[in-house]
Amino acid sequence: xxxxxxxxxxxxxxxTPQRIAIYQVLxxxxxxxxxxxxxxxxxxTHPTISFDTVNRTLLTFADIGVIKTVESYSGSRRFDTETxxxxxxxxxxxxxxxxxxxxxxxxxxxxxxxxxDFSVIGQRMVVSGIxxxxxxx
Amino acid sequence: xxxxxxxxxxxxxxxTPQRIAIYQVLxxxxxxxxxxxxxxxxxxTHPTISFDTVNRTLLTFADIGVIKTVESYSGSRRFDTETxxxxxxxxxxxxxxxxxxxxxxxxxxxxxxxxxDFSVIGQRMVVSGIxxxxxxx
DNA sequence: TTAAGTGCAAAGGCTTTGCGGTGCC
DNA sequence: GGCACCGCAAAGCCTTTGCACTTAA
Numbered sequence: 001x002x003x004x005x006x007x008x009x010x011x012x013x014x015x016t017p018q019r020i021a022i023y024q025v026l027x028x029x030x031x032x033x034x035x036x037x038x039x040x041x042x043x044x045t046h047p048t049i050s051f052d053t054v055n056r057t058l059l060t061f062a063d064i065g066v067i068k069t070v071e072s073y074s075g076s077r078r079f080d081t082e083t084x085x086x087x088x089x090x091x092x093x094x095x096x097x098x099x100x101x102x103x104x105x106x107x108x109x110x111x112x113x114x115x116x117d118f119s120v121i122g123q124r125m126v127v128s129g130i131x132x133x134x135x136x137x
Numbered sequence: 138x139x140x141x142x143x144x145x146x147x148x149x150x151x152x153t154p155q156r157i158a159i160y161q162v163l164x165x166x167x168x169x170x171x172x173x174x175x176x177x178x179x180x181x182t183h184p185t186i187s188f189d190t191v192n193r194t195l196l197t198f199a200d201i202g203v204i205k206t207v208e209s210y211s212g213s214r215r216f217d218t219e220t221x222x223x224x225x226x227x228x229x230x231x232x233x234x235x236x237x238x239x240x241x242x243x244x245x246x247x248x249x250x251x252x253x254d255f256s257v258i259g260q261r262m263v264v265s266g267i268x269x270x271x272x273x274x
Numbered sequence: 275t276t277a278a279g280t281g282c283a284a285a286g287g288c289t290t291t292g293c294g295g296t297g298c299c
Numbered sequence: 300g301g302c303a304c305c306g307c308a309a310a311g312c313c314t315t316t317g318c319a320c321t322t323a324a
Contacts, residue, residue: 016297129259289313290309
């Protein structure tokens with residue numbers, strides 16, 4: 001939490017009660033929440049915060065790298081509270097995305113010709129399929 | 138094109154002029170068009186087709202596997218005319234997605250624990266970064 | 275003939291923008 | 300005290316839905 005506050009100051013962002021509250025909710029969440037999900041989760045403890053502030057704050061956090069935005073397959077934007085490298089399993093039926101870790105995949109080499117002109121931030125394997133709940137396997 | 142028509146018939150879909158026209162545009166396109174992009178591209182040659190038909194047809198095509206939907210990072214749904222396995226490079230600034238092929242990555246093994254209960258359809262590496270136009274490298 | 279497909283229009287979600295009031299620095 | 304931030308409201312996209320007309324089979 002100290003680190004979060006420092007980070008905001010570094011970035012020239014003001015440390016407001018709303019931002020702290022949103023940050024706490026994010027750190028407690030283990031999924032890939034949408035802005036609406038975060039907003040709902042907050043409404044119990046912080047009933048006066050606006051959806052707008054939540055949404056804008058999430059975008060701001062993503063901008064400074066506190067969280068990330070996740071690839072999605074339609075619908076609303078999803079955020080990822082896990083900023084360490086990891087990979088995704090995606091159900092094409094229900095859209096659910098779950099994480100997994102694999103150091104081997106983290107370090108798979110992408111051909112140089114592909115990324116020569118890019119400033120690479122990271123790489124992620126996305127496995128698509130049908131989850132058990134949706135009739136897979 | 139014959140194969141496309143056969144496929145429609147197999148799936149019980151009627152072969153309409155609109156569907157043929159959309160299919161042609163798709164095959165000529167090399168990117169990851171949105172419904173709107175396809176619609177615009179058609180408007181020169183097929184000015185009477187409606188956006189609705191384009192959009193619904195794209196969803197239908199994705200449903201039967203003629204095209205695929207692509208992960209996106211906000212904004213509108215994107216389609217992929219390349220159905221063979223391939224990988225993506227994604228610019229986090231402008232959102233552009235480009236393809237690359239790499240057989241080594243195609244066959245990277247995902248740990249069994251991850252996919253045990255899934256019916257896996259495919260896997261894709263997504264490399265994130267900043268492209269030259271957006272200030273990368 | 276008839277079930278599927280098309281086009282139009284409206285509605286519904288999510289996101290973005292603008293602006294006056296508020297509060298961190 | 301200034302400037303960033305918040306909350307509210309409206310507008311803008313994109314997608315989805317409903318319905319009457321048309322058309323491929």
